[in-house]
Amino acid sequence: MIDNKCKNCGGELIYDVASGELKCKQCDTIVDIPEQSANAVKIDYTSSSKLNTSNEEYAQFSCATCGRKHITPINQELHNCPSCGDCNLEKNVSVSYIPDGIIPFKLDKEKAMQSFAQWLRKRFWAPNNLKKLAKTESLKGTYFPLYNYDFNCHSKFSGVGVKTKTGLDGKSYTTRHKFKGEREDCFVNYVDSANATIPSGLLREMANFDYSQCYVYRTEFLYGWIGLDNNIDIHNSFIKVQQTSKQEIEKRIEKDSKYDRVENLICETTYSGVKYNYLYVPVWVNYYNYKGKVYNCFINGLTGKVSGDAPKSFWKRFFAILGLIAVGVLFYYLLG
Ligand SMILES: [Zn+2]
Numbered sequence: 001m002i003d004n005k006c007k008n009c010g011g012e013l014i015y016d017v018a019s020g021e022l023k024c025k026q027c028d029t030i031v032d033i034p035e036q037s038a039n040a041v042k043i044d045y046t047s048s049s050k051l052n053t054s055n056e057e058y059a060q061f062s063c064a065t066c067g068r069k070h071i072t073p074i075n076q077e078l079h080n081c082p083s084c085g086d087c088n089l090e091k092n093v094s095v096s097y098i099p100d101g102i103i104p105f106k107l108d109k110e111k112a113m114q115s116f117a118q119w120l121r122k123r124f125w126a127p128n129n130l131k132k133l134a135k136t137e138s139l140k141g142t143y144f145p146l147y148n149y150d151f152n153c154h155s156k157f158s159g160v161g162v163k164t165k166t167g168l169d170g171k172s173y174t175t176r177h178k179f180k181g182e183r184e185d186c187f188v189n190y191v192d193s194a195n196a197t198i199p200s201g202l203l204r205e206m207a208n209f210d211y212s213q214c215y216v217y218r219t220e221f222l223y224g225w226i227g228l229d230n231n232i233d234i235h236n237s238f239i240k241v242q243q244t245s246k247q248e249i250e251k252r253i254e255k256d257s258k259y260d261r262v263e264n265l266i267c268e269t270t271y272s273g274v275k276y277n278y279l280y281v282p283v284w285v286n287y288y289n290y291k292g293k294v295y296n297c298f299i300n301g302l303t304g305k306v307s308g309d310a311p312k313s314f315w316k317r318f319f320a321i322l323g324l325i326a327v328g329v330l331f332y333y334l335l336g
């Protein structure tokens, strides 16, 4: 049973970034989160692995505009979509998957906004009025769902190595050698998104989540915050992880070979010691509307690292091109 009422005044308790405990919105009373333990451990992945479902009910808010679904504790309301600002949200009560672990927010809203403003200043091509469009109110602390894996890979590979050399006569000679070998690779904290609207590449780019700060999940961490729903099955995720990690291994084989490039590479990889857990990681989500298009920015809730898109100003680019043409014409007359 979710109990997010303050014993002192009846106010709403929310997870407080500064203390790492619950804090009453009205009277500032701090309440300890019970049985709080760090280090949600990874468990063995098998063909029958499945995620934990919750005994408590959570509310799910679906946004028809951007397609994202957000999860909150049952007695919490959400009036605007945290990803696009739409206010036509459909509320469902659903028992959904709960994460094994959670990395709570360390960066408060103000610091997240500072990181965002700094990032915007570095966007040279962004329109000048963008800073005004990006409002603090649209910044929402959202937990992103991901699978976090450790695994070992044994790979047998063969291919043709190509080397080009310049001979004494100044001509270039190409040689081809067949090669084969075996190698071991170990992947630790390899993350894969558990929400189809958030690409795994983006999560890896934002990464640097400190996985030693990963607590065993409790609903209290979500009080006053929101999570994105899980819509990718663990087994589909692991199929994808095998593909992407194999591509990574193939790149390593090419890099570690003594050849200029590699042709006809065949690589067979077997996976062992696969462990995983399903986590919530902290991300400040910002959206802004520019000329009818919604842009998202994501700020790592631990480090403040920003990833995302900024619109490019038409006029800045227009004058840059005009400037280049002018310089070209000038040189033509000076040198011509
Ligand atoms: Zn209170």
Ligand SMILES: [Zn+2]
Binding pocket: 063, 064, 065, 066, 067, 068, 081, 082, 083, 084, 085, 086
């Ligand atoms: Zn939306």
